[in-house]
Amino acid sequence: MRDTVLVYDDDCGFCTWWAEFFDERSDVPIVGFSDLESDLEDRLPEDYERCSHLLTPEARYSCGASIEETFARSSVGRPLRPLVDRLRRYDTYTTLREGAYRRIAHNRAVWGRVLSKTPPAREGESTEASIE
Incomplete structure (x- = not known):
């Protein structure tokens, strides 16, 4: 079992940008939803992909x-x-933190225009339209 790990949506360019930001600045390893192993999945809530x-x-x-x-x-x-x-002691702070997370998460396509990296789950995908 891994001690500490950040699990994120590796099909999202904005999420990938942030995960890699933390990966480069901490000793916290990152794992995308598409690479989850059972030991990690067992530690997540049922609706973990939200x-x-x-x-x-x-x-x-x-x-958040x-x-x-x-x-x-x-x-x-x-x-x-x-x-x-100190801030975590205040309900108002945690409510604001989670509200900000939700607002940003619901608009990640917009934020992804500014901060984005190719998501690992999409690497190797063709960007050309296929003709059927």
């Missing part, structure tokens, strides 16, 4: 909490860890 998840030995962080916790473990976010820990 958002990203950070799995640790102690907890499962989902949706997964991005927040992965950020706090990254070289960029580590200095902000005390602030993140």
Whole structure:
């Protein structure tokens, strides 16, 4: 069993951009939905494909909490860890965090025009239209 891993939608260019951002700035490995092995899938909620998840030995962080916790473990976010820990004590903050995650997730096609990488699940796909 892997200790800590970020599980994300590897069929989404915007999601892939963020996953690779964290992969380059932390020691948290990333795994796409298309590459899930049973040991990881067993640790995820039934509807896991609705958002990203950070799995640790102690907890499962989902949706906005997964991005927040992965950020706090990254070289960029580590200095902000005390602030993140304090903010988590407030329901208003967690409501805002999850609302922001949902808003961005529902508009990831728009965000993907600005921040995007070829998703691993789509690598090797032909971009040419096929004639039948």
